[in-house]
Structure formats: structure tokens, C-alpha cells
Amino acid sequence: MQQIISARNLTLAYERNEVVINSANLDIFANDFVFITGKSGSGKSTLLKSFYGEITPSAGDLNICMTSLVDIDTKKLSELRQRIGIIFQNYRLINEWSVERNVMLPLIIKGIAQSVCKKQVAKLLKHVNMLHKADKYPMELSGGEQQRVAMARALAHNPNLLLCDEPTGNLDEYSSDVIWSLLKSAREFLGTTIVVVTHHIPPTFRIPYRHFSIENGGVHEIA
Template sequence: MDKIIIADNLSLGYGKHETIISKATFAIDSGSFVFITGASGSGKSTLLKSFFGALPMLSGSLTVGGVDMDNINTKKLNFLRRHVGIVFQDYKLVKEWTIEKNVMLPLLINGYARDISEMQVEKLLGHVKLTHQRGKYPMELSGGEQQRVAMARALAHNPILILADEPTGNLDEYSSKVIWNLLEGANTQLEATVVVVTHHIPETLGVKYKHYHIEHGDVYEVS
């Protein structure tokens, strides 16, 4: 099976004197479902940021989707991000845009035709049970609804890699269930690789998964 993420002696941090991930070596299979756990401040989000080029490495090597993250330029980074869907814990929706336009954003960036974009947004808003909210703005929705919008946006352009940072950390039970169902569907139906940073792995997840844990800067697989 192909590897979509390969890390070799990867060290990450926010300066030479603040190493958070130390000499991590691991590989993530294409099409797999992966959880990354660890205590608060252990480096879970730091590691995830490196996967989409938001944090440069201190040393070692990291390849994501065949792109060398150490020698990445703007063109390569834009190419990579066109194939990645990202779900943040704090949603990161554009407050001045309607729900419909927020979901459509990655489609517009990727050059999809308007009619195809509208059809895709219609389908995704149905999946997250928010068709009736399409004309509203993010601040008019609850936190759970905003995260469901963010999830729809992450899936809009059929990414090959989905990165989710505590996607259900602050959500009610209903919204959490919607998010997990969408992530499972993206993995099993679209064959996307899903990497989720979380404190708690759901007990009822319907897919096989790998589990990596971070402790004292070490990243290791939990059997």
C-alpha cells in the first residue's frame, strides 16, 4: 500500500530551544483512518500543522502526498492544499460569507464550474443537515452547526487527505455523530486518508484505524 505521509527523524517546534516533536519516524498508508492522541500540549496540533505546511520542520524529513515538505515552495504548497481538506477546532469560517459560500470556497479556489460547485454544495449541506441554513452567516449558527459547515467545506473538493484537529471537542452529541459519520464515509466511500487529532477515540467508530500517541516528544504506534 502506498504511503501518503512519511516522516523520518522528524523534529518540530517553535525554535531551536523549543522542540515539541523529537526525531519521529512513522508512515501513514493511503486510504487509512488514523488517530493521533496525547495530553494537552504534547504536540498533536503541532504535528498536524506540519502535514499541511503551516509549520516548518526543525530537522529530519517529511513527505506528504509525494511533496517534500522541507523543499516546498508556494506553487507546491498550493498544489498540496488543493488535495487536502482541513477541519479546525475553531471552525475558521469566513464570518462575512454565507454558509453556502463558505462551503463553496475550496471549489472556487480549485476552479470548478459554478453549476458543478452549486450542485456539490447542495449535496454536502444535505449531508450535514443544514440545507435550511444556507443563506445564514456563521455567527447566526451554533458551534455544532458551524463545525458541520466546516466539515462540509473540507469535503467539498473531494480531498485525498483529510486532517481534523479535535473536530468534535466542543460539540453536542448530535453534531458529533454527524461529523464522525462524514469522516467514516469519506474514508470508506471516497477512500480518503483521514487523520484525526483527538483526546478521545469514539467507541462506536465503524472503521478500522491506526492509533499514534505522542508523549514527551515521541510519536509511537499504539497496538
């Protein structure tokens, strides 16, 4: 089974005396759906940031999509990030760009032809039921709609790994249910490995998943 994330004795710290994650060991495989939970300040988002290279390991080994993040150079990190999609709690859409252009961003970065970009974006916007708002701007959308656009953008380049930081934290129950449904379908139909940082796992979540909990700097899988 293909390893997507592998951590061995991974230690993450912002300062030398401020260890957040201490000697963590975990393996996440292709097509896994993973929840990472823990109290506020436990290090959930810190761990997620390490998966896309925003935070560098202080000690230990971390491999993402067969790429080591220990002493990784800028070029290799850029290449790795083209295999990762990220969904943030606060959406991080570009307010001056239309919905269509926001979703197109990862494809623009990869240098994909405009005609191909438009076809891919139309397909994704249809999937998240936002094609009818392709010409709108983020500030004209509800929070749930903005998060669906953010999801379409994160999936635009067919990533191997989708990282989600509290993707439903700012949404009402209906919008949250839509996002969970879309995440399930991304795993089912695209084969994307999905890692979600959240305070709690939705009780209505029915598909098989793995659950890691962070406590006192330790990362433990809950059977």
C-alpha cells in the same frame, strides 16, 4: 499501498531549544483512519500543522501526498494544499459569507465554474444535512451545524487527505456523534485518508483505525 504521509526522523521545533516533536517516524496510507492522541501541549496540533505546511521541519524528512515539505516553495505548497482538507476545532468559517459560499471556497480557489460549484456544494450540504440552511450565515447556526458546514467545505474539492484538529472538542454528545458518523462515511464512500488529533478516542467508534500517541516528543503507534 499508496503512502499519503511519510515521516523519517522528523523533528519540529518553534525555537532551536524548544523541540516539540523529536525524530518521529510514521507512515499513513491511502484510506487509513488515524487518531493522534496525547496530553495537552504534547505536540499533537504541531504535528498536524506540519502536515499542511504551516510548520516547517527542523530536521528529517516529511512527505505528504508524494510531495516533500522540506524546503518546499510557495507554489508547490499551494498545489499540495489543494489535495488536503482541514477541519479546525473553532470552525474558521467566514461570518460575512453564507453557508453555501463558505463551502464553495476551496472550489473558488481552484477556479471551478460557478455552475459546477453550486452542484457540488448542494450535494455536500445534503450529505451533512445542511442543504436547508444554505442561505444562512455562520452566526445563525449552532456549533454542531457550523462544524458540519466546515466538514462540507473541507470535502468540497475531494481531497486525498482530511486533517481534523479536535473536530468535536466544542460540541455536545449528539453533535459529536454526527461528526464522527460523517467522518466514517467520508472514508468509506470517498476513500479519503483521515487523520484526527484528539484528547481521547470515542468509545463508540467501531470501524478499524490506527492510533498514534505522542509522549515526550516521541510518536509511537499503539497496536
